[in-house]
Amino acid sequence: MEDQEKQTKHVICMVSDFFYPNVGGVEEHIFQLSQCLLHRGHKVIVLTHVYGDRRGIRHMTNGLKVYYLPIQTFYNQSVLPTFITSIPLLRYIFLRERVSIVHGHSAFSTMAHEAMNLARAMGLKSVFTDHSLFGFADMSAIVTNNFLALSLADVNHCICVSYVGKENTVLRANVDQEKVSVIPNALDSHVFKPEPAQRPLNKINVVVMSRLQYRKGVDLQPAIIRHICERYPQVNFIIGGDGPKRSILEEVRDEVGNERLKLLGAVPHADVHGVLVQGHIFLNTSLTEAFCIAICEAVCSGLQVVSTNVGGIPEVLPCHLILLAHPTVKSLTEKLELAIQRELNGKRLDPWKMHEEMKNIYLWSDVVQRTEVVYDQVHLEQSSAELVRRLPRYKKCGLVAGWFMMFLVTLQFLLLKICDKLWPSSDIDIAPDYPLDAARWSFEEERIENNNGIVGNGSASGSQPISAVSRRFHLSRN
Structure with missing residues (x-):
């Protein structure tokens, strides 16, 4: 507990077009990682777009705040890429929640790329997790790779889930390999157990x-x-x-x-x-x-x-x-x-x-601790939001795409200045934090209630209650 209190506390904004009630590996990864970070004492919020009648602000397990933004999807659950129209809304949320690190997930998520780019313009730190592999030959892969190279040109750090994924990201997005870490996905072995009696x-x-x-x-x-x-x-x-x-x-x-x-x-x-x-x-x-x-x-x-x-x-x-x-x-x-x-x-x-x-190969306790190392690293980096420092990073993206992105970044910078004049940060109310003690108490309550062999392995790593959380993935507090 003493180590946990001494560590740097971050305010992390997870951003992706893919989240609950959508079902998939990216959605589950964001939820579980957020729960682990909450338990470690960090503040975490999630940004995604509306899903049907699920819109506005919702609170999920242990006070995880989710913003379902009023942005309609364009293709395959992703919003239309503009890099401009979402600036006022995202800026307001970043300031209201006092976000320090924006963590985007999935190369397919337009919202993640826009949020990371805006974070850099506001002087915040950005981290990107790539959950997929792409080729290099077909037209869709070429377009996606060029788009990813533009997005990651100014990101602070990238996370890949495998070493093959790291090589793929470094090659197709032209990212410095020193800025890419490998952190695998995790598995909750307390939930996934054999039940031979269920098989015919x-x-x-x-x-x-x-x-x-x-x-x-x-x-x-x-x-x-x-x-x-x-x-x-x-x-x-x-x-x-x-x-x-x-x-x-x-x-x-x-x-x-x-x-x-x-x-x-x-x-x-x-x-x-x-x-x-x-x-x-x-x-x-x-x-x-x-x-x-x-x-x-x-x-x-x-x-x-x-x-x-x-x-x-x-x-x-x-x-x-x-x-x-x-x-x-x-x-x-x-x-x-x-x-x-x-x-x-x-x-x-x-x-x-x-x-x-x-059961001991892929643990959420390991994943969250390694992710914290990345957060601490980018937190200590000296980076500037000034245009003269950001624009040269896009030149390596090509003559046409690079200059086009430099134009977008300049326009984004000007619109951000206009927003600062129209809606000063001093006029934005700071959102109250979910009580940390309540979050920890909720974890401990679940661990005690499920202390029948389903939860807990005698470890002091702080990962004991995560299995209970995974079984409550769909029990959100509205």
């Missing part, structure tokens, strides 16, 4: 949990399902997730029947464990992946894992806990058949031994 004895269930989109390799799944269902009558498939590729799986379901292939649709993260424990084998067909926390959750729940060997996936698990395949139908089918034979012959690893091996 006379059947083998293959579970797939992912967004149903192209980069998740959904196009490979129909041929795999048809082959396995034809050759192994005792094997069924359970697929959780939703997306534009759902229709091709519905066609396969019509062929093999509802009993052989169940499509669950979007599954809230709080219900993922309940789906995993029904399965014997977890199948991941991603074509690109920076980390893939889903395979960690599957192994921790006692499932065999068959996955493509793309991106950062080979870094994630020891080789004896995963069967890696090339991203082709033939290779994935062969590895899946090998896993099925292990189940039929009783030669698979014991689920509880798999859980014991996984």
Whole structure:
């Protein structure tokens, strides 16, 4: 506790287009990291756009304040990139909450990039976490990479979830490798536990949990399902997730029947464990992946894992806990058949031994402490919001894109000065902080209430109550 009191307390603003009630790895990462930082004594707020009738200011578990800004989405849950129109609103929130560090998440999030850029114009520090991998050849990747290079030209520090992700970010965004750290995702092993009684004895269930989109390799799944269902009558498939590729799986379901292939649709993260424990084998067909926390959750729940060997996936698990395949139908089918034979012959690893091996590998206590090191580092950096110092950083982005960004930054600077005249910072009320003692008390209350083996491992790291928080992800205080 003394070390916790001595550490520098930061006011962190998490920004992303992707947050609750949207469901996904980025959303869960932001929520869990925010809860850990709150428990460590920092102040954390989250900025995102409206989701349906969820708008305005909401308070989630332990006083996590979420701003659902009145900005409509443009494409794929992201807002229209302008870098200009959101300046008054974001400036007001930064000043009202006394933000010191703006932490953007996901390369796809327009709001994250705009908030980080405005933070630098206001003299605040910015950190970016990249959760994805991109190629270099197709048109969409070229556009995204150029946009990312412009956004990260003036960021203080970047975080990647794997070493492959770091190399990818350094190359495509032209970022100095000294400004990029690797901090993997984390897993709550208190939630993801084997439950052998939930699995059928006379059947083998293959579970797939992912967004149903192209980069998740959904196009490979129909041929795999048809082959396995034809050759192994005792094997069924359970697929959780939703997306534009759902229709091709519905066609396969019509062929093999509802009993052989169940499509669950979007599954809230709080219900993922309940789906995993029904399965014997977890199948991941991603074509690109920076980390893939889903395979960690599957192994921790006692499932065999068959996955493509793309991106950062080979870094994630020891080789004896995963069967890696090339991203082709033939290779994935062969590895899946090998896993099925292990189940039929009783030669698979014991689920509880798999859980014991996984539970101490990816801990939220480690992730939050390493993230704090990044925050402390950028907090001590000497940086200036003056145009003469910021503009040269964009010259390396190219003749056209660089000069265009320099024009936008100059315009942003002028609009910020106008906002300072029209709405002086002295006229903006400071938001009251959520009582820190109440947040800690809430954590301790949950730990005591769940002190039946679900929460707590005897560690003094401060990570004990996080499993309780993850199960309350959808219980927000309105």
